[in-house]
Amino acid sequence: MSESVLTVRGLVGGYSRKRPVLKEVDASVRPGELVGLLGLNGAGKSTLMKHIIGLLQPIGGTVEVCGHTLGSSGEAYRASFAFVPESPLLYDELSVWEHLEWTAMAYGVEEKTFRERAERLLDRFRMEKERTKFAGHLSKGMRQKVMLMCAFLARPPLYVIDEPFLGLDPLAIRALLEQMREEKEAGCGLIVSSHILSMLESYCDRYVVLHDGAVVASGTAEDVVAAAGTPPSGKVEQAFFRLVGGSGR
Incomplete structure (x- = not known):
């Protein structure tokens, strides 16, 4: 086992x-x-x-x-490990894409892998149009999606x-x-x-x-x-x- x-x-x-x-x-x-x-x-x-x-x-x-x-x-x-809390915790003045970039840097994800995973997650969670939006302008559901995408990006x-x-x-x-x-x-x-x-x-x-x-x-x-x-x-x-x-x- x-x-x-x-x-x-x-x-x-x-x-x-x-x-x-x-x-x-x-x-x-x-x-x-x-x-x-x-x-x-x-x-x-x-x-x-x-x-x-x-x-x-x-x-x-x-x-x-x-x-x-x-x-x-x-x-x-x-x-x-990656942790996703019950209530989304994001930086209001960072965009969705910047949150993903920051996570990739924190976990040491290589650039090519980062872009492949990020694009796939944006598509899966239907967040392509929100990639440049600041977190402070997102709904609670979208903020939760960002938390999830950041976690899954790190793998x-x-x-x-x-x-x-x-x-x-x-x-x-x-x-x-x-x-x-x-x-x-x-x-x-x-x-x-x-x-x-x-x-x-x-x-x-x-x-x-x-x-x-x-x-x-x-x-x-x-x-x-x-x-x-x-x-x-x-x-x-x-x-x-x-x-x-x-x-x-």
């Missing part, structure tokens, strides 16, 4: 040592795999992602990306994506799902958080279900269904509701 691009072991984390949000969380993402991170608001999904990208330091346990830890090899650690071993479907129109959602499928086929790993379980169910290889900061189920769809005690033919969505306190019926 391939070595994981993300390994989280026994992670205790959050903002306070006295009241940690995450409680002994284990999770992993392998190359060519999409892992769905599921949980209600406040379950700890965003806190886990902040630990993965290095915005929070573990109280206990470890986080490794491609075998690197933030403490031992910070530069290699940060170069191994790192790991993608960390938080609620990517919010603000996207149906065509953009389809483009995103197609792009994530291609990244998997290229050998990249993805961990994606979303409340739209039905959207993820056809694309995820495995899941991590968080509730009150702890992992209540993980593994394939069959593993999650079994952990919930729902019928073997049931869906992840039904299992999820039962695991987090809903009826699941």
